[in-house]
Amino acid sequence: MEDKSIFKSWVPKWAIITILFVCLLHSMILLGVYTSNVTYAASFLDIEPEDLQFAMCVTYGTLLATILIESRFSSFFPTKNYLMGVYSLIGITIVLSGYVTNFSVFLLLRIAEGVLMALPAITIRQLIIQQFNSKNAIIIGFSFYYGSLLLSTPFIMNIAVWFLDHYDWKYMLYVSGGLQVLNVFLILVTFRGHRITKKIPLYQIDWMSYFLVLISILCGAYFFVYAEKKYWFQSSEMVLALMISLITGGLFIFKERLVKRPSFDFEVIKYANLRIGFLLFFLFYISRATLSLCHSAMFSIWNWDPSRVAGVQYINGLGNVIGLVLAAFFLMKSVSTKIIFLIGFSLIAIFHFWFTFLFVPDVALSDIIVPYILQGIGVGFLFVPLILFTTSSVPANMAVSSGIVGVSGRFWGSTVGFCVMQNAIVFLNKKHFLKLSQFVSGENPEAQNTITSTTQSFIAKGYSADNANVLAMKKLFGTISKQSTLLADMEIYTIVGYGLVILIILIACNQHLRQTMTLVKSKIWIG
Numbered sequence: 001m002e003d004k005s006i007f008k009s010w011v012p013k014w015a016i017i018t019i020l021f022v023c024l025l026h027s028m029i030l031l032g033v034y035t036s037n038v039t040y041a042a043s044f045l046d047i048e049p050e051d052l053q054f055a056m057c058v059t060y061g062t063l064l065a066t067i068l069i070e071s072r073f074s075s076f077f078p079t080k081n082y083l084m085g086v087y088s089l090i091g092i093t094i095v096l097s098g099y100v101t102n103f104s105v106f107l108l109l110r111i112a113e114g115v116l117m118a119l120p121a122i123t124i125r126q127l128i129i130q131q132f133n134s135k136n137a138i139i140i141g142f143s144f145y146y147g148s149l150l151l152s153t154p155f156i157m158n159i160a161v162w163f164l165d166h167y168d169w170k171y172m173l174y175v176s177g178g179l180q181v182l183n184v185f186l187i188l189v190t191f192r193g194h195r196i197t198k199k200i201p202l203y204q205i206d207w208m209s210y211f212l213v214l215i216s217i218l219c220g221a222y223f224f225v226y227a228e229k230k231y232w233f234q235s236s237e238m239v240l241a242l243m244i245s246l247i248t249g250g251l252f253i254f255k256e257r258l259v260k261r262p263s264f265d266f267e268v269i270k271y272a273n274l275r276i277g278f279l280l281f282f283l284f285y286i287s288r289a290t291l292s293l294c295h296s297a298m299f300s301i302w303n304w305d306p307s308r309v310a311g312v313q314y315i316n317g318l319g320n321v322i323g324l325v326l327a328a329f330f331l332m333k334s335v336s337t338k339i340i341f342l343i344g345f346s347l348i349a350i351f352h353f354w355f356t357f358l359f360v361p362d363v364a365l366s367d368i369i370v371p372y373i374l375q376g377i378g379v380g381f382l383f384v385p386l387i388l389f390t391t392s393s394v395p396a397n398m399a400v401s402s403g404i405v406g407v408s409g410r411f412w413g414s415t416v417g418f419c420v421m422q423n424a425i426v427f428l429n430k431k432h433f434l435k436l437s438q439f440v441s442g443e444n445p446e447a448q449n450t451i452t453s454t455t456q457s458f459i460a461k462g463y464s465a466d467n468a469n470v471l472a473m474k475k476l477f478g479t480i481s482k483q484s485t486l487l488a489d490m491e492i493y494t495i496v497g498y499g500l501v502i503l504i505i506l507i508a509c510n511q512h513l514r515q516t517m518t519l520v521k522s523k524i525w526i527g
Helices: 013-024 025-036 038-045 050-067 070-076 079-096 103-118 120-131 135-150 153-165 169-190 207-226 237-257 266-270 272-288 291-300 304-332 337-356 367-390 397-438 443-461 465-508
Strands: none
Touching: 013 120, 013 169, 025 443, 038 079, 050 135, 050 207, 070 079, 070 120, 079 103, 079 120, 079 169, 135 304, 135 337, 135 367, 207 397, 237 266, 266 272, 266 397, 272 337, 272 367, 272 397, 272 465, 291 304, 291 367, 291 397, 291 465, 304 337, 304 367, 337 367, 367 397, 397 465
């Protein structure tokens, strides 16, 4: 009987699985290489941090839109040639980004990288799923892959810090591009050249739907990322971006509902698990966004150097690993989905309430280890079950559509989460700064004593009386600014903590959560 496997006969199964996972890890590089060191990457491109955040949204948003048409490309080209071509282009774009200093050109490269991230994903995952014949194997596979993505930021951040200490930033991009050469080599050596799917002409690609949804996503992301900086609806630019997003999004929905073979099947929304999964993913990513405030405090309040912050993130990564292992164990034992979600969100809520009391002018590493690990455990504990819960109840013929819903929940959750944290910290910072500044007046003897003693200390160092007074006031208001930030962080963590308590109660009362997930039957593998 003819061997229809895409792999050569001499390649053992364990090597096939390893090679496929290595090929999937390109996503870790493309998502983590710039987010790993936002400050340096922003300064390298001479842009603001929110510009870099938008660039990340451009990549992820393009990936989301490209999932609609990915199958057309993978069906047109032979799998071996298709994957080798894609990974070669990924390597080229990564290396080129090291020579780009113009932000507009950089955004074009990030769009290209978003497309290239999406193109091999479903093909590789379909090949992986064929290697698994049991529920437990699928759970282990999911846990390994998504665990790698969760650990991408601390892993690549530590590499970035090392490279910046010893080499230029470009060398990190050279190594990242070189890893794609490894993918090409592995595919060249182990893959056969024949097809695994029926050839579909490229002219059948629904380009209209693709560009409508892509424009809607990118304009929506632009609105949420820059809204605070441009004063929301006071800016005609923000109003225009939101209008374009809503109009193109509406046209996409209208078109997909009319055509006989839509790119996105809106019938998938009828499944309660998918709707609940999307909402939980959205809220999950918003609650994850608060971790950036913790890292910001490490840099600006506690004055930790980048190498220390990079090392500390491994603690959170350890929590992710523990959570992934526990979640895999629970899933193998067919523990109720509701129980898994209750435990996971409870751990994240405990982290928020605990860390509320740690936003002080100075802390020791030992003070933050336990809550920091708890947050990692909660995230790792929820991630894979949320993915499986969202997709497993949907029929196999709607797998791509359910995958798009899952990815969109993560995309919009992270984008809106950034927007919420950015606006909350600015608003609360200003509120607390104005309130605390009222105490620095001529009528406050304590404040005057502080100013006088600080001025005298500067005079003792050789400064003139006028300069010493200016420096004393600057130091005082710097202290007030830091205290305002700490109070704002405490308030945000408290609010998010109570929000998670409400979510936990709603999950406990929800009647639509399935008791277990049928993984092997559904044969769904979605990113």
